Amino acid sequence: MRLTLAEVEHIAELAHLSLGEEEKVRYREQLSAILEYAQQLQELDTDAVSPTATVLPIHSVTRPDNPQPSMGQDDLLSNAPASADGMFRVPVILE
């Protein structure tokens, strides 16, 4: 199980990560080694085994749909990289 450089670039693109050329080479080696190690799971016969969805004995947690107080606008915007007029300022996506 050895990843190609193109695969590493594809994964980085899916995950929105910019990588330098040196990093791509390093992650290719390291991820390949980890995936190789993970191959040992293939030894197990899991055809009749259900995947774990949750370890808890609870299912479908619901609550009454009652309005609750929420955090104020100032608090919510307090960590914004940029904000204006009570809104988050984000990069332009349409000219």
Added chain:
Amino acid sequence: MSLCDLTLEDAHAQLQEGQVSSAELTRALLDRIAALEDQVNAFLTLADPESIMAAATRADARRASGEDTPVLGIPIAIKDLIHIKGIPTTCGSRILEGFIPPFSATVIEKLEAAGAVFLGKTNTDEFAMGSSTENSAYGATHNPWDLQRVPGGSSGGSAAAVASRMAFAALGSDTGGSVRQPAAFCGVVGIKPTYGRVSRYGLVAFASSLDQIGTFGRTVTDAAILLNVIAGYDPRDSNSLQAAVPDYQVEIRDVEDLAGVRIGIAQEYLGSGIQPEVEAAVRVAITRLQDLGAELVEVSLPHTEYALPAYYLIAPAEASANLARYDGMRYGLRVRGNDLRDTYQQTRGNGFGPEVTRRIMLGTYALSAGYYDAYYLKAQKTRTLIKQDFDRAFEQLDVIVGPTAPSTAFKIGEKVDDPLQMYLSDIFTLSMNLAGICGLSLPCGFDHQGLPIGLQLMGPALGEVAVLRVARAYEQATEWHRRQP
């Protein structure tokens, strides 16, 4: 004896009897921190000393008016993955540099209501991803027993703070061993409660099906006292359990022997790959448990060897989804690129360190089209087998015993270039998170270099009382917890 050397339990007793004030305790710890923190680097953020002292004075006033809780006026430390309103949370990451949470975690609200004093936020591997605290963007924490060595991780700052007596107790989080392994490396007690026992509201998410907040103390009772305060159902965490919370402190108070307790020994936890001194210490500890009256039972957990590969697919997969939120739009770092996509990529490429980047990529791959069945789904099926191993074992057992980690603390820098070697230091702790069960680590000896060795006790879901009783009986029969770095 310095005030710093008191156990939390004894500090509380002295507060009750009026022999000491919270202000005095807090001042003593602040002095201790001032003397040692340069060498240990346990904290990422220390709260402003004036506000810490003000909190201590408020606790003293509450006590003077007749109030009492087991943590009223007790100074503690909090892993920097848990929000305290108004104090920065970094998660050990550049991407959250300068982030100040506008709300507190449920566990923090509970501790505040009980009157605990927060000293500051402790160092962690970035987003709790690591086993040595070396992955912190703000420098490694040093092990108080040997400053050239790691304290374990990811909650290494909390473990080191408690071990070096800079805090009476601390909170950490445990996704694959991040409370137990640093507890073992630093010679303190670290509890990983059952999944859902403690609310995760306000704990920054790493791998949501595995994350659980845990406690550190220098004794079993101290760690149990803190667990008492934070355990319980929380409507803001829909994965928290509605089960009643026993009074752990009371449940373990009168333990004398272990008559009638069935303790399992799994061969899979005592095989190859363990430092011989660690195995020897654990075997002696097991004999001790037998001397205390426990019945020892051989048990097999046959899928143990598959826990590591399963974990390192499941946890990164969940992390890759959880960390998608760091996009530089609403909070955290933003690095402007040529367009929106480039801004995302630059922000995340610059903001995340190597281990987080590695895991996001690993998780993204394991979940991607064409590989989902072979990796993620296969790992989730393996997880079922691991859980079934424990379910079967606990049908006839109260507790399972083994080592917490395969070695004592390793040298800083020794494993940073080999992720797989680093992952192997979690080999005995991961299974418990995959199965959602509870357990702890407590000191059971020292190697020839004077480094602590941890004994791991594992219990079934909501089996905290049984685990804590065994731990307390063992602690009372031994002197390991009295040694100081």
